[in-house]
Amino acid sequence: MADQTLPIPSSTQIPRAGTAAFMEWLHGWVVTVDHKKLGILYVVYSLFFLVVAGTEALCIRIQLIIPNNHFVTPEVYNELFTMHGTTMVFLVGMPILFGFATYLAPLMVGARDMAFPRLNALSFWLTAFGGILLYFSFIGGFGLYGMGSAPDVGWFAYAPLTAKAFTPGHNTDYWALSLIVMGFGTLGAAINIIATTLSMRCKGMTLFRMPLFVWLMLVTSILTLVTITPLTAAQVMLLIDRYLGGHFFDATAGGAPIIWIHFFWIFGHPEVYVLVLPVFGIASEIIPVFSRKAIFGYSAMVAATVAIMFISLSVWAHHMFTVGMTSVSNAFFALATMVIAVPTGIKIFNWLATMWGGRICFDTPMLFAVAFVFQFVIAGLTGIMLAVAPWDWQLHNSYFVIAHFHYVLVGAIVFNIFAAIYYWHPKVTGRMLDETLGKWHFWLFLIGFHITFDPMHVVGILGMPRSIYTYEANRGWNSLNMVISIGAFIQGIAVLIFVWNLIRSHKHGKIASNDPWDAWTLEWATPSPPPAYNFAVDPVVRSRRPLWDIKHPNDPDWKYEQ
Amino acid sequence: MSTVPIFADEEWRQPSRGMVAMLSLLIGESAIFTIFVVAYIYYIGRSVSGPTPAILHVPIFNTICLLSSSFTIILAERAIEHGRMRQFAALWGLTMLLGIEFLIGTGMEWHDLIYDKGLTVSTNLFGTTFYSLVGLHATHVIIGLIMLAIVMVFTLMGRVKQSHAERVKVLALYWHFVDAVWVVVFTVVYIVGK
Numbered sequence: 001m002a003d004q005t006l007p008i009p010s011s012t013q014i015p016r017a018g019t020a021a022f023m024e025w026l027h028g029w030v031v032t033v034d035h036k037k038l039g040i041l042y043v044v045y046s047l048f049f050l051v052v053a054g055t056e057a058l059c060i061r062i063q064l065i066i067p068n069n070h071f072v073t074p075e076v077y078n079e080l081f082t083m084h085g086t087t088m089v090f091l092v093g094m095p096i097l098f099g100f101a102t103y104l105a106p107l108m109v110g111a112r113d114m115a116f117p118r119l120n121a122l123s124f125w126l127t128a129f130g131g132i133l134l135y136f137s138f139i140g141g142f143g144l145y146g147m148g149s150a151p152d153v154g155w156f157a158y159a160p161l162t163a164k165a166f167t168p169g170h171n172t173d174y175w176a177l178s179l180i181v182m183g184f185g186t187l188g189a190a191i192n193i194i195a196t197t198l199s200m201r202c203k204g205m206t207l208f209r210m211p212l213f214v215w216l217m218l219v220t221s222i223l224t225l226v227t228i229t230p231l232t233a234a235q236v237m238l239l240i241d242r243y244l245g246g247h248f249f250d251a252t253a254g255g256a257p258i259i260w261i262h263f264f265w266i267f268g269h270p271e272v273y274v275l276v277l278p279v280f281g282i283a284s285e286i287i288p289v290f291s292r293k294a295i296f297g298y299s300a301m302v303a304a305t306v307a308i309m310f311i312s313l314s315v316w317a318h319h320m321f322t323v324g325m326t327s328v329s330n331a332f333f334a335l336a337t338m339v340i341a342v343p344t345g346i347k348i349f350n351w352l353a354t355m356w357g358g359r360i361c362f363d364t365p366m367l368f369a370v371a372f373v374f375q376f377v378i379a380g381l382t383g384i385m386l387a388v389a390p391w392d393w394q395l396h397n398s399y400f401v402i403a404h405f406h407y408v409l410v411g412a413i414v415f416n417i418f419a420a421i422y423y424w425h426p427k428v429t430g431r432m433l434d435e436t437l438g439k440w441h442f443w444l445f446l447i448g449f450h451i452t453f454d455p456m457h458v459v460g461i462l463g464m465p466r467s468i469y470t471y472e473a474n475r476g477w478n479s480l481n482m483v484i485s486i487g488a489f490i491q492g493i494a495v496l497i498f499v500w501n502l503i504r505s506h507k508h509g510k511i512a513s514n515d516p517w518d519a520w521t522l523e524w525a526t527p528s529p530p531p532a533y534n535f536a537v538d539p540v541v542r543s544r545r546p547l548w549d550i551k552h553p554n555d556p557d558w559k560y561e562q
Numbered sequence: 563m564s565t566v567p568i569f570a571d572e573e574w575r576q577p578s579r580g581m582v583a584m585l586s587l588l589i590g591e592s593a594i595f596t597i598f599v600v601a602y603i604y605y606i607g608r609s610v611s612g613p614t615p616a617i618l619h620v621p622i623f624n625t626i627c628l629l630s631s632s633f634t635i636i637l638a639e640r641a642i643e644h645g646r647m648r649q650f651a652a653l654w655g656l657t658m659l660l661g662i663e664f665l666i667g668t669g670m671e672w673h674d675l676i677y678d679k680g681l682t683v684s685t686n687l688f689g690t691t692f693y694s695l696v697g698l699h700a701t702h703v704i705i706g707l708i709m710l711a712i713v714m715v716f717t718l719m720g721r722v723k724q725s726h727a728e729r730v731k732v733l734a735l736y737w738h739f740v741d742a743v744w745v746v747v748f749t750v751v752y753i754v755g756k
Contacts, residue, residue: 115579115582116583187587191586194583196579203574225586225593227593230593237598248690254609
C-alpha cells in the first residue's frame with residue numbers, strides 16, 4: 001500500500017517561561033544540534049550583520065552625498081568599504097542562504113535532521129566566531145601597540161597592498177584569519193547539505209522529485225567545495241608571507257602579485273554563483289506556489305543549474321581584463337562569461353512560463369520574487385556588457401561595475417532573501433508577517449533600490465571610480481550622487497520597517513496555519529513551527545508535489561510526471 | 563502512468579552519508595592542494611637568489627613507505643569486513659608505523675635543508691613554496707595519523723567491532739587521498755621541479 005496521507009503531529013510550541021528559565025533557554029540555543037534551531041541562529045546572525053553592513057553602506061553614502069565632504073576620515077572610509085563588502089558576502093549572504101538550507105533541506109526531503117547534526121552546530125559556531133573575530137579588529141586591529149583598526153585593504157585585498165610593509169598592524173591578519181575560520185564553517189555546512197540531500201531522503205524522494213530549492217542547494221554546496229577552499233589556500237599563503245617571511249606575493253623576491261589576483265577571483269567569481277544559485281532555488285519555490293501552477297521545465301532548470309556550476313569555474317579572469325592578459329585569454333574569458341547567459345536565460349524563461357497563464361497572487365513573497373526576475377535580467381545584461389573586454393577596459397573599477405554587481409547582490413539576492421523570509425516565516429515561527437507592513441517594505445525598498453542603483457550606472461559611465469574617498473565639484477557627478485544617497489536612505493527606512501515587522505509579529509502576528517500558502521512541498525506537512533523530530537511518521541512521496549497528491553487524491557501528480 | 567510508485571515495503575537505498583561526506587571533503591581538499599601546486603609550478607625557477615631545487619634528494623624510501631601504507635590499510639579494511647580483529651589491529655598498526663616513518667623521513671630531510679643547506683621558508687621563493695606545499699601534505703599526514711591512532715586505541719580496548727567496517731573505510735578513504743596527493747607532490751617537487 002502506498003501511503004496516501006501524512007499524519008500531522010500536534011504543535012509543540014513551548015510557552016516562554018519567566019526570567020528564571022532564561023539561562024536554560026539560552027543553554028538550549030547554545031548547545032543545540034537541531035537543524036531548525038541552527039537555521040534560525042544562522043538567519044538571525046546574518047540579519048544582525050545585514051543591519052551592521054547596511055549602516056556602513058549608509059556612512060559611505062553620507063560621505064559621498066556632496067563633493068569634498070569630510071563626514072569620515074579617509075582611513076575610516078577605507079575601513080568602511082572593506083568591512084561593508086566583506087561583511088555582506090561572508091557574514092550576510094553565505095550564512096543566511098546556508099541557514100535557509102539548514103532549516104529547510106531536511107524538511108523538504110522528509111528527513112528528521114541533517115546527516116551530521118553535530119557538524120552542523122560546529123559549522124554555525126565557526127561561522128559565528130569568524131564574524132566576531134572580524135569585528136574584533138575594530139578594537140584589536142593593532143594588538144597592544146595602539147588603538148584598533150578594521151581591515152582597510154578592500155574586500156579583494158590585492159597584493160602587494162597586503163604586504164607587511166604596506167599594512168602594518170594586525171587588521172589584515174584579522175581579515176585573513178576570520179575568513180579562514182568562516183571558510184571551514186562554510187565547508188562543513190556544504191558537506192552536510194550534500195550528505196543530507198544524497199543520503200537522507202525519505203522513501204520515494206528520488207533526486208528528480210526533490211524540490212528545486214534542495215537541488216539548487218546541492219549544486220551550490222558542490223560548487224562551494226571547490227570555491228571556498230582556494231580562498232583558504234590563498235589566505236594561508238598571505239599569512240605565510242606576513243608572519244613567516246614568505247615571498248608568495250613579494251615582487252622584490254620574484255613573487256607575483258598577479259597570482260593573488262588569480263587566486264582571489266578563482267574564489268571570487270564562483271562565489272557570486274554560490275550566492276545566487278540558492279536564491280534561484282527560492283524563486284523556484286515561491287513563483288509556482290503564487291502562480292498556482294507547477295514549475296515549468298523542472299529538468300531544464302536542474303540541467304541549467306549544473307551547467308552554470310561548471311561554466312562559472314572558468315570565468316574568473318573577466319575581473320582581470322585590465323591587468324594585461326593575452327588577447328587569447330581575454331577572448332576565452334569573455335566568451336565563457338557570455339556562455340553563462342544561456343543557462344541563466346533558460347531559468348528566466350522557465351520562471352516567466354511558470355507565471356504565464358497562472359492565477360498569480362501578489363502576496364509579499366511573490367512581489368519580491370517578481371521584482372527579482374525583472375532586476376536579474378537587467379543585472380545579467382550589464383554583466384554581458386562588462387564581459388566585452390574593450391568595454392570593460394573603459395569601465396573597469398568604475399561605479400558602473402558597482403551598479404552591476406549590486407543589481408545582482410541586492411536586486412536579485414537580497415530581494416529573494418526577503419521573499420524567503422516572508423514565505424517561510426509562518427512555518428518557522430508559527431506567525432504570519434504583517435502584509436501591510438510587508439507591502440510598505442517592498443515598495444519602499446523597490447523604489448529606494450532603483451533610485452540608488454540606476455543612477456550608479458550613469459555616474460560610472462561618466463567616469464566616477466569605485467572606492468574613492470571624495471570628488472571635486474566640477475566633475476558633473478554632484479546631483480547623481482545626491483540622488484544615489486537619498487535612495488540608499490529610502491532602502492534603509494524599508495529595512496527598518498522589515499525589522500519592525502519581524503519584531504512586531506513575534507508577539508502580535510496572525511497565528512499561521514500549517515500550510516498558509518496552500519503549497520506543495522513537504523515542509524508544509526509539518527506543524528508551524530515543526531516539532532524537533534519534524535515528522536511523526538517518515539513520509540513517503542510519489543511525485544514532486546507530495547502535498548498536492550494528498551489534497552487532490554483524484555488528480556495526483558504522479559499520474560502525469562515523467 | 564510512467565512513474566514507478568514507491569510502496570511502503572519497497573527497498574529504498576541511498577549512498578552512505580559517511581562516504582558522501584568524506585568524498586565531498588576530499589574534493590575541497592583537492593582544490594586547496596591544486597592552488598598550492600599551481601603556485602609551486604608557477605614559481606619554479608623564479609627565485610632571485612639560491613639555493614635551488616638541485617639541493618633536494620629524492621626521498622625514495624619515504625615514498626615507498628607511504629605508498630605501501632595504502633596497501634596495508636586496504637588489507638586492514640578487508641580484515642575488519644570479515645571480522646578478523648587481531649589481523650585488523652596488526653595491519654592498522656603497521657599502517658601507522660609506515661606513516662610515522664614518512665614523517666620522520668620528512669623531518670630529517672627538513673633538518674638537513676634548514677641546518678646544512680640553509681634553506682628556510684623565508685630564504686627565497688623556492689623555500690616558501692617548497693615548505694608550504696610539502697608542509698601542507700605533511701600536515702595532512704599528521705591529521706591522518708591522529709585519526710588512525712584514535713581508531714587504534716579503541717581497537718586495543720576491544721571497542722572496534724566488525725560492524726564498524728563502514729566507518730573504518732571512510733577513514734581509510736582519507737588515508738588513500740593523502741597517499742595519492744603525495745604522488746602529485748612528489749612528481750611536481752622532486753621530478754618536474756628539480
